[in-house]
Amino acid sequence: xxxxxxxxxxxxxxxxxxxxxxxxxxxxxxxxxxxxxxxxxxxxxxxxxxxxxxxxxxxxxxxxxxxxxxxxxxxxxxxxxxxxxxxxxxxxxxxxxxxxxxxxxxxxxxxxxxxxxxxxxxxxxxxxxxxxxxxxxxxxxxxxxxxxxxxxxxxxxxxxxxxxxxxxxxxxxxxxxxxxxxxxxxxxxxxxxxxxxxxxxxxxxxxxxxxxxxxxxxxxxxxxxxxxxxxxxxxxxxxxxxxxxxxxxxxxxxxxxxxxxxxxxxxxxxxxxxxxxxxxxxxxxxxxxxxxxxxxxxxxxxxxxxxxxxxxxxxxxxxxxxxxxxxxxxxxxxxxxxxxxxxxxxxxxxxxxxxxxxxxxxxxxxxxxxxxxxxxxxxxxxxxxxxxxxxxxxxxxxxxxxxxxxxxxxxxxxxxxxxxxxxxxxxxxxxxxxxxxxxxxxxxxxxxxxxxxxxxxxxxxxxxxxxxxxxxxxxxxxxxxxxxxxxxxxxxxx
Amino acid sequence: xxxxxxxxxxxxxxxxxxxxxxxxxxxxxxxxxxxxxxxxxxxxxxxxxxxxxxxxxxxxxxxxxxxxxxxxxxxxxxxxxxxxxxxxxxxxxxxxxxxxxxxxxxxxxxxxxxxxxxxxxxxxxxxxxxxxxxxxxxxxxxxxxxxxxxxxxxxxxxxxxxxxxxxxxxxxxxxxxxxxxxxxxxxxxxxxxxxxxxxxxxxxxxxxxxxxxxxxxxxxxxxxxxxxxxxxxxxxxxxxxxxxxxxxxxxxxxxxxxxxxxxxxxxxxxxxxxxxxxxxxxxxxxxxxxxxxxxxxxxxxxxxxxxxxxxxxxxxxxxxxxxxxxxxxxxxxxxxxxxxxxxxxxxxxxxxxxxxxxxxxxxxxxxxxxxxxxxxxxxxxxxxxxxxxxxxxxxxxxxxxxxxxxxxxxxxxxxxxxxxxxxxxxxxxxxxxxxxxxxxxxxxxxxxxxxxxxxxxxxxxxxxxxxxxxxxxxxxxxxxxxxxxxxxxxxxxxxxx
Numbered sequence: 001x002x003x004x005x006x007x008x009x010x011x012x013x014x015x016x017x018x019x020x021x022x023x024x025x026x027x028x029x030x031x032x033x034x035x036x037x038x039x040x041x042x043x044x045x046x047x048x049x050x051x052x053x054x055x056x057x058x059x060x061x062x063x064x065x066x067x068x069x070x071x072x073x074x075x076x077x078x079x080x081x082x083x084x085x086x087x088x089x090x091x092x093x094x095x096x097x098x099x100x101x102x103x104x105x106x107x108x109x110x111x112x113x114x115x116x117x118x119x120x121x122x123x124x125x126x127x128x129x130x131x132x133x134x135x136x137x138x139x140x141x142x143x144x145x146x147x148x149x150x151x152x153x154x155x156x157x158x159x160x161x162x163x164x165x166x167x168x169x170x171x172x173x174x175x176x177x178x179x180x181x182x183x184x185x186x187x188x189x190x191x192x193x194x195x196x197x198x199x200x201x202x203x204x205x206x207x208x209x210x211x212x213x214x215x216x217x218x219x220x221x222x223x224x225x226x227x228x229x230x231x232x233x234x235x236x237x238x239x240x241x242x243x244x245x246x247x248x249x250x251x252x253x254x255x256x257x258x259x260x261x262x263x264x265x266x267x268x269x270x271x272x273x274x275x276x277x278x279x280x281x282x283x284x285x286x287x288x289x290x291x292x293x294x295x296x297x298x299x300x301x302x303x304x305x306x307x308x309x310x311x312x313x314x315x316x317x318x319x320x321x322x323x324x325x326x327x328x329x330x331x332x333x334x335x336x337x338x339x340x341x342x343x344x345x346x347x348x349x350x351x352x353x354x355x356x357x358x359x360x361x362x363x364x365x366x367x368x369x370x371x372x373x374x375x376x377x378x379x380x381x382x383x384x385x386x387x388x389x390x391x392x393x394x395x396x397x398x399x400x401x402x403x404x405x406x407x408x409x410x411x412x413x414x415x416x417x418x419x420x421x422x423x424x425x426x427x428x429x430x431x432x433x434x435x436x437x438x439x440x441x442x443x444x445x446x447x448x449x450x451x452x453x454x455x456x457x458x459x460x461x462x463x464x465x466x467x468x469x470x471x472x473x474x475x476x477x478x479x480x481x482x483x484x485x486x487x488x489x490x491x492x493x494x
Numbered sequence: 495x496x497x498x499x500x501x502x503x504x505x506x507x508x509x510x511x512x513x514x515x516x517x518x519x520x521x522x523x524x525x526x527x528x529x530x531x532x533x534x535x536x537x538x539x540x541x542x543x544x545x546x547x548x549x550x551x552x553x554x555x556x557x558x559x560x561x562x563x564x565x566x567x568x569x570x571x572x573x574x575x576x577x578x579x580x581x582x583x584x585x586x587x588x589x590x591x592x593x594x595x596x597x598x599x600x601x602x603x604x605x606x607x608x609x610x611x612x613x614x615x616x617x618x619x620x621x622x623x624x625x626x627x628x629x630x631x632x633x634x635x636x637x638x639x640x641x642x643x644x645x646x647x648x649x650x651x652x653x654x655x656x657x658x659x660x661x662x663x664x665x666x667x668x669x670x671x672x673x674x675x676x677x678x679x680x681x682x683x684x685x686x687x688x689x690x691x692x693x694x695x696x697x698x699x700x701x702x703x704x705x706x707x708x709x710x711x712x713x714x715x716x717x718x719x720x721x722x723x724x725x726x727x728x729x730x731x732x733x734x735x736x737x738x739x740x741x742x743x744x745x746x747x748x749x750x751x752x753x754x755x756x757x758x759x760x761x762x763x764x765x766x767x768x769x770x771x772x773x774x775x776x777x778x779x780x781x782x783x784x785x786x787x788x789x790x791x792x793x794x795x796x797x798x799x800x801x802x803x804x805x806x807x808x809x810x811x812x813x814x815x816x817x818x819x820x821x822x823x824x825x826x827x828x829x830x831x832x833x834x835x836x837x838x839x840x841x842x843x844x845x846x847x848x849x850x851x852x853x854x855x856x857x858x859x860x861x862x863x864x865x866x867x868x869x870x871x872x873x874x875x876x877x878x879x880x881x882x883x884x885x886x887x888x889x890x891x892x893x894x895x896x897x898x899x900x901x902x903x904x905x906x907x908x909x910x911x912x913x914x915x916x917x918x919x920x921x922x923x924x925x926x927x928x929x930x931x932x933x934x935x936x937x938x939x940x941x942x943x944x945x946x947x948x949x950x951x952x953x954x955x956x957x958x959x960x961x962x963x964x965x966x967x968x969x970x971x972x973x974x975x976x977x978x979x980x981x982x983x984x985x986x987x988x989x990x991x
Contacts, residue, residue, distance in 0.1 A: 067892070069980045070899065131893070134886040141885070143924070148933040156933050160925065167921050171914045178899045178910070185903065 004062040006076040009044050009090070010122045013037055017114035018105065028106035031097075032115050038094040041117070045090040049193065052083055053477060056482035058127065066131070070181070071191030075128040080479030081331060082124050084472065085258055085468050088335045089251055092342050093117055096250075098454030099346040102353070105150050115142035119363045120251055124258065129177045129193045132263070136219075137170055139252070143244065150241040151457060158235040165232045166439060169222035176215030179208075180267070181223030206270070213271040216264045223256035224312050227286045237305035242349025245301065249308045254334045255316055261483070263329075272320075273379065279320040280403070284410055286313025287417050295424050298359040300348050300432060307384070308341045314414065319401035322488065326402020327480050329474060333395035335425070335472075336465065340383040343458050347377050350451065354444045360428060364437035370446040374433055376455040381429055383462050385422035391465035416483050495880065499557035502568035505545040505576060506616050513609035514536030520602030527602065531591040534605040538587065538612075542580045548573050549982075552989045564684060565623040570989035574828065574982060575619040575752035578835055582745030583612045583955070589843040589949045590737025596733070597645070604644065608741070611637035619756070622685040623942030624673040624710075627753060631669065631713075634749065635662050638742060642734040652920050654733020661726050665716035672709030678818040679703045689760050704768055711769060716753040718747055718806045721779040728787070731799035734858075736849055739795065744835045751809065751831055755824060758816065759990055770817045777814055777909060781807030781916040788923045793857050797840055797923055804916050805834050811913055812897045815904035821987055823904065827898035833893035833963065835983035837881040840956040844875050847949050858930055866936035871950070874930045874957040881960045883924040884917050889963030891974055 016037045016190060020030045058077030066074045078086060093113075101108070119139025126132040140163060148159040180198050185191050187203045206213070222229045237245050265272050287310050294306035315337065318330030350373065351366065367374040379390075384394040396418055404411030447455065465472055518527055525533075554569035555922060556562075594604055614634030621627045639662065643655025660764070677683050679702035692703060719727035731739045752763065784803030791797040809830055815823040847855045848871070865872035881890035894917065901910040926986040963976060 065977075067980075068977050069984075070896075134891075137886040137891075141880070144928075145932065148929055156929055159933070160922070163925060164918075164921060168918055171918055175902075175907075175910060175914055176897070178895075178902050179907070181899060184900045283651060 004060065005044060005048060006060050006062055006125050009041050010118055010125060012041055013114035014118040017111045022113050030110045033109040035094060035097045037114060038097060042090045042094055044294060045086050049058050049087055049196045054478055055224060055450045056478040067377060072130045072193050073128050074131060075194060076125045077127045080143060080476035081261060082228065084122055084331060084335060084476050085254060089120055090251055092338060095458050096246050096342060096346060098450040100170055100297040103452050109150055112142035116247055123255055127195050129195060131179060133174055140166055147236065147240045148480060151239045153239040155239045158239040162232045165222055169219035170399065172215045173219035176212040179212060186363060208269055209268055213268040220256040220259045222317065224253055225309060226316060227282055227289065230309055233305060233309060234302060238302050242346060245345045246342050250338040253312055254338050257319060257334055261319055266487050273322065273488060274323055276320040280317045282408060283313045283317025285413050286310065287414060287430045291417060293422050300360055303428060304344055311337050314399060318402055321402040321406040323402050323405050324480055324484060325398050325418045329395045329398025329402055331476050332391065333399060336383060336391035336395045339458050339462055340380045343380040343455055347373060360432050362439055363432040363437055364435050366433045366444055369444040372447045372452055377433055379459045381425050385425050386418060389466045390462050393466055394469045499555060502555050502557045505541040508537055508544060509609055509613045509616060510542040513606050513613055514817055516606040520606055524604065527595050530602045531587050531604050534587050538580055538584045541718050542577065545573055545576050545580060552985050554989045565626045566620050567622045568620055571986040572620040574986040575748060577617050579589065579612060579615045579745055579749050582741060582839065583608060585839050585843060585952055586737050586741045587907060588952045589847060593737050593846045598924045607641050608639045615746065617750050619752035624683040628669050628673060632666060641738045642730065650733050654730045657726060658730045665713045668709045669713040671705040675702050675706030676880035685757060686758050702969055714750060717750045719803050720806050720810060721783050724783065727803060728796050728799040732795045736842060736846030740846060742840040743842060748831050748835055751827060755827060756990065759824060770814050773810060773814045776811035777807050777849050778912050780810060781912055785916045785919040787971050789919060794845060795856060801920060802838060804920060808897055811909045814909060815900045818904040819900060823900045824987045825980060825983045826900045828986055829896055829979060830893040832979060835891040836956050837878050837890055841878040841934060841955055843953050858927060861927060861930050863934040864931040872931045874953055877957040877960055879924040879927055883920050887964045889960045891964055895957055901937055
């Protein structure tokens with residue numbers, strides 16, 4: 001049996017992880033091999049990026065029977081939208097590793113990180129809904145382990161909370177998937193869970209479709225998290241180890257958005273358009289609500305957790321804005337935000353590593369001790385607030401355009417909120433990093449060479465994407481057009 | 495009379511012969527538990543091999559139908575169930591031998607009784623005659639009553655044994671009464687004859703047949719611990735020696751389901767609508783009650799016992815769906831039984847292995863920090879828990895997938911939703927154990943047996959099978975995977991007709 005490039009990308013980390021777990025090797029060797037593995041995966045995905053053709057259909061297809069009696073296939077493929085997220089994941093993870101390098105965790109930590117990578121790339125590339133569910137659930141286990149074993153504070157409670165929360169969401173999705181499969185069988189007489197097959201179902205009533213739509217949306221809304229489903233977020237983020245927060249915020253949350261675009265949009269185009277106003281509303285509300293919540297936090301990690309949720313709500317508003325600006329901007333902001341937030345959580349992790357967990361008022365004067373860290377921190381913050389020249393600017397501008405086109409008031413509100421968000425980010429930067437206070441920060445060390453390579457590598461991509469957005473945009477444009485014109489039938493906007 | 499038909503009876507006869515031989519051997523003082531367990535194993539392996547001879551194709555034979563007056567039917571269905579039952583016996587002996595060896599009170603008769611019980615279970619899935627099924631059920635049950643109360647110095651064991659004896663006997667009487675009523679109505683106790691009568695007289699009054707069938711269903715619901723007949727199971731499971739608990743929870747359940755599937759599928763093709771309404775509510779209540787009980791347990795044995803009630807509930811979902819989608823629902827039951835057999839046998843087996851040294855009651859708290867002392871054992875235990883919870887990449891997920899999709903296909907979306915709810919609750923009590931094992935620093939668990947000898951090996955094989963069954967055959971296409979299991983389950987179903 002031939003194994004394609006995508007399978008290799010998915011399963012290489014898994015295989016390496018198992019070998020490392022079984023062999024009696026120490027933490028350091030495990031870490032180094034894990035890092036090399038992620039670099040190999042990065043190079044493989046780079047080759048996909050260059051071989052990728054500018055069309056709207058799935059490429060690099062792999063298709064093998066898995067559970068034939070129910071027509072379940074091991075079916076993989078990549079299009080413009082998933083390709084850009086694949087690049088994001090495979091770039092971010094090795095860069096993140098450079099930052100996590102000095103954590104004194106056991107080898108299970110690194111093995112779990114590899115397992116997470118298999119889970120997220122698998123979910124990203126599967127085109128069969130059962131296969132997708134399979135990966136979607138599987139990536140929960142290593143996260144469970146990472147937070148539970150290596151977390152701090154009330155980690156066990158928060159682990160059980162996030163696990164139960166996400167499993168609840170996924171079980172709703174599972175019922176919806178099964179229901180779709182049965183509907184397809186009743187209509188066509190054969191079993192299939194292929195996305196391309198399930199979109200052809202015509203027999204479902206509008207009411208059924210609406211229920212199924214929400215079945216899927218709950219699963220994704222919990223992962224993102226959208227407004228009423230965010231209660232797991234704060235505890236989990238503050239009790240996770242740095243690697244866990246990094247993965248959760250920079251990668252897993254993005255997969256929630258991805259899931260909406262990949263599955264909900266083509267399966268329920270009518271409901272997607274029908275409920276778009278509510279989700280745009282929810283998104284803008286989340287932008288403001290989480291923004292205010294972020295303002296009140298006394299701890300950097302908690303503050304970034306809320307500001308991250310606020311941006312994710314903004315992205316959600318973008319994908320429901322039903323025009324090319326909003327959707328392209330959302331796709332772009334997924335990348336920009338993942339990089340910036342991931343970078344910020346990693347930097348915060350470094351500060352925490354040196355100084356212990358502290359509130360914002362307990363910090364200050366770090367700039368003197370750690371100039372590189374200060375510069376990197378500033379760059380990431382600028383990207384988050386959308387300074388021209390970073391990819392944050394391009395994407396936020398596009399989403400705001402999209403929202404303006406959707407509705408002028410919504411556009412004005414979101415533009416203003418983004419501005420306000422910028423101000424509190426700078427305020428934080430001033431209090432925590434720049435201003436010299438009486439607090440003892442003598443233990444603070446500057447970034448070491450690996451971290452500098454990691455964070456400035458990230459910064460280079462951020463700036464490159466900000467200055468030359470079309471390098472990246474043209475790859476996803478055909479896909480976005482396909483979604484808007486062929487599936488949603490709303491046109492690409494003016 | 496064709497003497498070649500003896501081939502089909504050989505597995506059953508081997509087990510019976512083994513039971514008698516071991517009864518004699520157990521009187522010899524020189525043979526210790528270890529040696530006896532090897533002899534038992536030899537008989538079981540031979541029976542398994544003989545049973546496997548007929549594997550892979552569809553057949554249905556009434557061996558010596560004249561002499562045995564068609565009491566015994568050997569078909570793919572019976573062969574399939576027999577192989578699970580014998581495998582259950584093998585695992586029980588292998589995993590339990592450590593336990594039996596350590597607990598000095600248990601003597602060689604254990605193995606004889608175990609084989610008698612296996613004989614009863616095999617007969618139960620191979621018979622299509624109701625009196626024979628009563629006798630088979632009693633052979634299996636009485637051996638179990640003795641096995642549970644074997645350590646007569648333990649008050650708890652004797653009490654559990656008596657409780658099971660009394661309640662079990664009452665439920666068996668229901669089977670006898672049901673048989674009598676069916677005989678009164680149809681002038682036969684043979685399942686095929688009864689089915690013929692029912693389809694020939696479909697316009698007539700069927701009150702007696704329905705009453706008789708209901709009584710038999712009650713026996714079945716009692717034995718699989720479905721609501722409202724579930725309360726015995728937790729006490730009995732806790733009272734029994736752990737390997738015997740494992741044996742009861744997995745193997746006996748498989749046998750009972752095998753019997754009732756044959757009974758319902760053949761006999762009541764025409765009448766099964768009558769029970770589907772009541773079974774619908776029984777399934778829901780069984781799942782809810784089991785989940786409710788499992789959440790509050792502190793002892794792992796009791797948790798597994800109550801979660802086994804929940805699993806009975808899942809199986810009943812498919813049982814209800816048989817109504818409209820016969821083949822796929824029956825197949826999903828058979829597949830789920832395999833999945834459940836592997837997971838629960840593994841979990842109970844691991845518990846019995848761990849508890850064998852100090853004979854302590856194994857609670858959640860006992861596992862605090864377990865992963866730091868015994869990482870491999872903790873990993874295997876986690877696999878069993880994940881499979882029981884139905885998390886993807888284990889066979890438990892595929893089993894649940896089949897049952898839920900069957901329920902939706904049959905139009906019982908409510909049942910699927912309740913099943914999902916129960917699954918959701920189960921995540922709590924299964925993951926609690928994983929969390930305890932991994933998230934706490936190691937406690938002073940001194941006398942945990944290390945990974946040595948055969949029992950851990952068998953448990954590891956089951957863990958691997960669970961993962962393999964969940965991932966399937968995409969990776970190595972010529973190695974039997976999920977598709978193979980499903981196909982054999984389908985063959986088993988088709989051989990009934």
